[in-house]
Amino acid sequence: MAKATQDSNRPHKADVGSAIPNHDLPPIPGRYHADREELLEFYRRMLMIRRFEERCGQLYGLGLIAGFCHLYIGQEAVAVGLQAALQPGRDSVITGYREHGHMLAYGIDPKIVMAELTGRASGISHGKGGSMHMFSTEHKFFGGNGIVGAQVPLGAGLAFAHKYRNDGGCSAAYFGDGSANQGQVYEAYNMAALWKLPVIFVIENNGYAMGTSIQRANAHTALSERGAGFGIPALVVDGMDVLEVRGAATVAVDWVQAGKGPIILEMKTYRYRGHSMSDPARYRSREEVNDMKENHDPLDNLKKDLFAAGIPEAELVKLDEDIRQQVKEAADFAEKAPLPADEELYTNILVGKY
């Protein structure tokens, strides 16, 4: 049975969301047992996202990044833990506009991500996409979507292709607690379940959609339970703990790859910064934000495991220095890299010539 999660956005242990009559349920996932190297790798990737996003905020303030820019700070464990269980190049991923972290979680060069943010020719979308529209076909990463909820049926479509080709791949479609109120999400749920598509629906429940808390927008706040009507099982996961996420991801991947159809992962997480750079942040208390930062931070959480594995603090300090240096180089690169050539305005509209 689902845990009573309705009115709390506090992270808690992974749990099976709903019992669905006459349906199989996935096993309750355990916290992932990572070896020393894996632990360090998780930490490295999360820290890269953290430092990268901090720098983005700074570059935005300086006018080098423009438009909308949504930072992933606080949610690092979700993309890092989940994507570690996927096979880049085989499995596909799609998300919304808050996607810098998902790219970095795949180890994509921060230089070309940052250069996209500054709108340069060497950016991953050649400067044409911007903060909200980054793609990497190499990693089967399909964006980078600005229309709330649209990525959910698209993600089911990615899974449709995997099943159609029988290539052993699956897809992960990330979306927010606010996006969960778009009708197309439920049309996608139905068809994904009906056709047993290998798609993992990953709800990044950070408690807010812009200035609207989940309680103010959702009649029933247990988002994990919304799949039950379609026979889709769900796991509720502490999205502030990368090892919990990684553990749940294994169960989810196994489930969809066994041909059992979609699964929902509701990740309880939190965004530290405003919705985008231009967010008044008056809708939640400073105490709430500080409590999350101080007591539930995904990096701090993982540090405990790193220390337990005998990794000395000094090594983490060194790692932080390395990452700061890489981010600084990425920012310098992104600032100095040339703009796209003017002709690029008219390229990539259609593939064919008619």
Next chain:
Amino acid sequence: MAIELKMPALSPTMEEGTLTRWLVKEGDPIKAGEILAEIETDKAIMEFEAVDEGVITKILIPEGSENVKVGTAIAYLGTDANDVTLDGASAETKAEESIPVAPPAKTEAAAVEEAATPSLSKVINSAPEIPEGTEFFQQTLREALRDAMAEEMRRDDRVFVMGEEVAEYQGAYKVTQGLLQEFGARRVVDTPISEYGFSGIGVGAAMEGLRPVIEFMTMNFSMQAIDHIINSAAKTHYMSGGQVRCPIVFRGPNGAAPRVGAQHTQNFGPWYAAVPGLVVLAPYDAIDAKGLLKAAIRSDDPVVFLECELLYGKTFDVPKMDDFVLPIGKARIIREGKDVTIVSYSIGVSFALTAAEALAKEGIDAEVIDLRTLRPLDKETILQSLAKTNRIVTVEDGWPVCSISSEIAAIAMEEGFDNLDAPVLRVTNADTPTPYAENLEKKGLVNPEAIIEAVRKVCYRK
């Protein structure tokens, strides 16, 4: 070896802001991520977070200061409490934490906004609906829209506003500011992100006799709901043989927005204007926005009301009248001229006016028509002007193909052919999705230079 903390740009259109409150004082040690100050722009109050740790050694701009330009040094951040000297050399070595001293280059948005409000002597503000001797006062477009809604809500309990972040957040673009406080949650309704659903609910409520004003956070998201706008709202009166009415307004920012990329920058004017059963309005300035939004709310038909984000913060003259309502379906000659007719709407009008001023210096006297209503189009005003000038250039912040411009060209051909001394030329955005990169975006957008060139062509100059 302190570094300067600068007034940050916190939104796509921000150029200056008010430093409302310091949350730290001189001598306070701070951590990265700590909130230092609250900064208010015309859009919102925002928090300014520290990027680095250190000690606030000096506060340069006191709280309450208004119009602080982006890039202005507002405080010093030192390594310890005595650290109040700025050191150029150390700024070099500590480049990572330091912030470049030059203020950020003027953004594209700023340039567009500047062009958007040309100081023009010849703009005509008089209208038959404004009695002789009426006083004018200054108001932003945003305030005029809010007042139009508030006035209609005061006079008619059937009117309510519904949309994402319209109530407690006071509007994603602050257009509904204060409405919740005055009218309460019964009439100012926050919705989940469910455009298709709440548009359908709006249409249903309209059929049952209410007068909903549905706000789309931006018109880009109305695509989620376009089925209800067209198949439910626009056609029901007709399909029911005139029995059912659908008095609803769908409104929100449309078209140009700075650097937000392909999915967040497009003009749906031509899309909606193609649909029989809809009224489509796209005002430029605050006078028309106010008078037409009130008219839209009073209309018994479904109205799509297109606003322009780049103009929200701009100040215009608005008549001081108790009940100022403008007629739907009437274009406005915003500048009189005799040599060429420039037809435009929404932000395109500002570019047309700028071009007209420049053309005057070359001895070309341009008439500028602001369509205001895209459906039904005021053909008469266009054709009368054509009969006078014999030339038309259209200006549109949108794609060229199947556009309002195309429609005007067709009207000129069909009904004004004998008056044409030159082909109708269309000045529009590039026929591409909107790119993010600053240079590409600029190149793709309609601008005064392109208008000037087109006018010279139809006037056979140079």
